[in-house]
Structure formats: structure tokens, C-alpha cells
Amino acid sequence: MSVLYGLADVVKGLSEYELFLLEAMLTQLETERGKPLPAAHKRELVTDFAATRQEKKKTEQSSRRKATGQRRVSVSEAHSRDFTWLPPAPRR
Structure with a gap:
């Protein structure tokens, strides 16, 4: 019988690895x-x-969002850059 028997309502949001950790800790x-x-x-x-x-997951997601948000370029900056494509020059 599982150590977590009867606690399904509490552990429903946990991953398989987290359930393994929890069961090992209780055992x-x-x-x-x-x-x-x-x-x-x-x-x-x-x-x-x-x-x-759950708190750790929220913190990770928040820090991940902050990290990617800093690298993003705003739409106005992306359109203001001038880039003209030129065909490659002949090799001879």
C-alpha cells in the first residue's frame, strides 16, 4: 500500500518526481x-x-519570465533598424 494513500486531493498538482520524493521522505x-x-x-x-x-515553481516561472523579458526587443526598435539585403558578390 502506498504511503500517500488517501491524500490524492493534496498531491494532485505534483509531478511524478515530486511524488517519489514525498513518498521516500515519509517512508x-x-x-x-x-x-x-x-x-x-x-x-x-x-x-x-x-x-x-508550488511556491518554488511560481518563483522559477517568475524569474524565467523576467530573464526572457530583458532580451526581447520592442516592436518599434525592431522596425526602426535599417537592413537592406544585398545579393552576394561574384567570387571572380
Whole structure:
């Protein structure tokens, strides 16, 4: 039986890798403790983990948008540049 049984509503936005990390973390905690975690404690840990990962994703997306926004050239700058294509000169 999965460690995340009954927590589908909390973990629905997580990727497969994040689910693997979460399950490994909970299994390790239960192994160290020597007995299963209480459902309320487990739900609290899963909720905290999911919130932290969602916040990290938002921060990554925001910084990615800022980085690409600085490289973009405005439309007026793109049209103001003069470029005239000339055919290549003969080699002889």
C-alpha cells in the first residue's frame, strides 16, 4: 500500500518526481520512528511539502519570465533598424 494513500486531493498538482520524493521522505520518517505516522501528521507534512513545491515553481516561472523579458526587443526598435539585403558578390 502506498504511503500517500488517501491524500490524492493534496498531491494532485505534483509531478511524478515530486511524488517519489514525498513518498521516500515519509517512508524514511516512518522507518526512523519505528511505527506509522498518524494521519493528521502525515497530512500536515504532505500539505507543507506541496505548498513549498508550488511556491518554488511560481518563483522559477517568475524569474524565467523576467530573464526572457530583458532580451526581447520592442516592436518599434525592431522596425526602426535599417537592413537592406544585398545579393552576394561574384567570387571572380
